[in-house]
Amino acid sequence: MTDFQPAGLDRIELLKSLTPEERVALSRQCSWRHFHAQEQIVDRSSESRDVCFIVEGRVRVVNYSLSGREITFDDIEAGGYLGELSAIDGEPRSASIVALTETQVAFMSPRLFLETATQHPAVALLVMRRLARIVRSATGRIMDLSTLGANNRVHAELLRLAKPDLRPDNTAEITPVPIHNDIASRVSTTRETVARVFSDLARDGILERRGNHLVILDFRKLENMVEGVRGD
Amino acid sequence: MTDFQPAGLDRIELLKSLTPEERVALSRQCSWRHFHAQEQIVDRSSESRDVCFIVEGRVRVVNYSLSGREITFDDIEAGGYLGELSAIDGEPRSASIVALTETQVAFMSPRLFLETATQHPAVALLVMRRLARIVRSATGRIMDLSTLGANNRVHAELLRLAKPDLRPDNTAEITPVPIHNDIASRVSTTRETVARVFSDLARDGILERRGNHLVILDFRKLENMVEGVRGD
Known part of the structure; x- marks a missing residue:
């Protein structure tokens, strides 16, 4: 006591x-x-x-x-x-x-x-x-x-994490940079899938790591990627 | 009124x-x-x-x-x-x-x-x-x-429906026979998958349709099929 x-x-x-x-x-x-x-x-x-x-x-x-x-x-x-x-x-x-x-x-x-x-x-x-x-x-x-593939579940989780910080210029920051394993657990996939999705998004100019932040450079585009599939 | x-x-x-x-x-x-x-x-x-x-x-x-x-x-x-x-x-x-x-x-x-x-x-x-x-x-x-494939989700749903009727002889009845489409909706798969799983189970002597009832002939075996995968 x-x-x-x-x-x-x-x-x-x-x-x-x-x-x-x-x-x-x-x-x-x-x-x-x-x-x-x-x-x-x-x-x-x-x-x-x-x-x-x-x-x-x-x-x-x-x-x-x-x-x-x-x-x-x-x-x-x-x-x-x-x-x-x-x-x-x-x-x-x-x-x-x-x-x-x-x-x-x-x-x-x-x-x-x-x-x-x-x-x-x-x-x-x-x-x-x-x-x-x-x-x-x-x-x-x-x-x-039920409706999204593993890649899109990672996208949806990034949107969820970034949404509170969404700015008028269509960018948003996630701080600190989320751990791949945590995201993998939350959306029921593997750490490798999360890593691959992150590097695909970086290549397409949607995501960028800056020190301790993960920056979503084009929130709407990421949103459309998920909505497009949710509507399938 | x-x-x-x-x-x-x-x-x-x-x-x-x-x-x-x-x-x-x-x-x-x-x-x-x-x-x-x-x-x-x-x-x-x-x-x-x-x-x-x-x-x-x-x-x-x-x-x-x-x-x-x-x-x-x-x-x-x-x-x-x-x-x-x-x-x-x-x-x-x-x-x-x-x-x-x-x-x-x-x-x-x-x-x-x-x-x-x-x-x-x-x-x-x-x-x-x-x-x-x-x-x-x-x-x-x-x-x-997150952990089961579509086939096993159909198995798990059959177990859930049959459990209240489980008898000492390891059989159980589901009445009325569930509609394929309802099961498909509940476990997020297609009607075709449900139909295929049902016919596989019938072939293996685990499931049998009798008029208005669906009979689970070997409840434990079906249970083991799901547990085996849940533990994977």
Whole structure:
């Protein structure tokens, strides 16, 4: 319990509608732990159904095929939470959670999480919104896996990463340069395919690496490459 | 309003924890409509964010690629509901809804749905459970699309359909015989692939059509065919 932070849950977006006193009371009922980068926070095969509140740091939710092939899902920043699926339905973990940086986690029991999430309408709404966002993203991924080839899935992932930075001059930067293996995991292909697609795009003047940035030189053209195929 | 049924929502599983009086009050605030088989209940491109309670009949949630290729998702029976994603996040519909039989629907506004779902803890929990189930099923589908070939996805879908009927003698029946096109939509392949896989399985003594039933003669063997590949 040396990691216990009475006001630690104040940083958690889900609980912002509670009073500071309510959050302190919840904090006392959580288990607090610190993790180093690359340390496993929750193993997929573990029996725990606790919800993890990320108080400091950044974590990655990773799903594996039976053979151990990594199929990445999502990165969660400080202020977020994860692991609610098992708390809600009592079923086994669907994924493992790994620390990407030094990370402080508050573990909350399923009983306490469900009590908190259903007794406070504002919290209930946020839990539903997050689940809805996960459903939307999974549905989009199913559509892409069903209708796009591997090359175009890499294109679609680049568009997704670059979109927040899209500028009026039709360029966008991705910082830092994404790791080939991460993209490969996210779109269910191999690292080699990602490397090949990157060098094809560079040759065609659509993509350029500049130090720590990956620059999309022609966002619309890349978008059209994906849309053209999605419409096939 | 000729279709209005004061006690119609009594059949809705989500609302069973409310009092009969609370359900009648909600019923009065819904719009009630009757649909014939094959009639469109909600168009994907519609502006409506209403939640649909299926009071009588059966409906299908259908997603399409831009080109109009059908990618089926789910069938919902009387007592169920759907369309809550748009009510929760205010985003456009992710799918269309079509009546499979004569169907009675009560449409509830997003505002009233969210009020009901967040003010009643038992209702909130059921909404979260349903979303969690959708996430689990989508995640499983992403894993299958990422790791299995089309043939094995047809096998996996047959296992899913047959599992509820699995008997001690290692056989199982699917009734009625599934339509090739429906399976093709669900696992993102073509009708021709489904037909070919069925005839391969029949030749190998794993599958047999008997009138209105499709009989899995060796469930374990079919299971091993999928597990063997999932583990690759």
